[in-house]
Amino acid sequence: MKVTGAHHTSYTVSNLERSLEFYVGLLGCQVIWQRENRDQYFRDIVGYPDSVAKMAMLSIPGSPHAIELIEYIVPRGVSADVRTKNVGSSHIAFLVDDLRSGYEELCAAGVKFRSPPVAITAGANKGAWAVYLTDPDGITMEFFQPPKTETKS
Known part of the structure; x- marks a missing residue:
């Protein structure tokens, strides 16, 4: 297999509507799609058999790269320490x-x-x-x- 590009960056958020106000309202991204996801393929990918999530895919002006925002309803997520010094953080x-x-x-x-x-x-x-x-x-x-x-x- 050969990596051929980048499609999107995904962030898990605590409140999708609040995050949309930030990414769309303040940063100027545009909503490509938004929906609640209960699909089996999604559950298989994320590894949570009963997962339910509110999701949105956003376009970044001038870029083919997208941002995906996910708010997990089931299982409910907890906040992590995502400061830049911590392993696993990204930006x-x-x-x-x-x-x-x-x-x-x-x-x-x-x-x-x-x-x-x-x-x-x-x-x-x-x-x-x-x-x-x-x-x-x-x-x-x-x-x-x-x-x-x-x-x-």
Whole structure:
């Protein structure tokens, strides 16, 4: 078998509606589909024989990659310590075009950031800007503004 690409990143959330307000309402993702899933194939994949989940698949503007949000109704999930230092934590990095203004808008909306935008001063991403933020469940994500490329005339 050969990996040929990436389809989606999935996050388990405590409240799907609240998460949709964040990912759609604040970040600008779009709902591809949303439904309650009791299907046997889903139960087989996740390994919970009686599972019931509220689910949504979201498109990310400008990207073929999607985000799947799952709220388990049965079995009910518990919160995990998903801080970035902990084994098993992960994050998605969203490309943005104006990190400073996005940061200010989302701060005003109550979104929690680890820091103000940070200039990357060394390494492969030198000249870029980045910042970590968290969704309503404390799941970390990153906004990444690539370095500006100069056009030659």
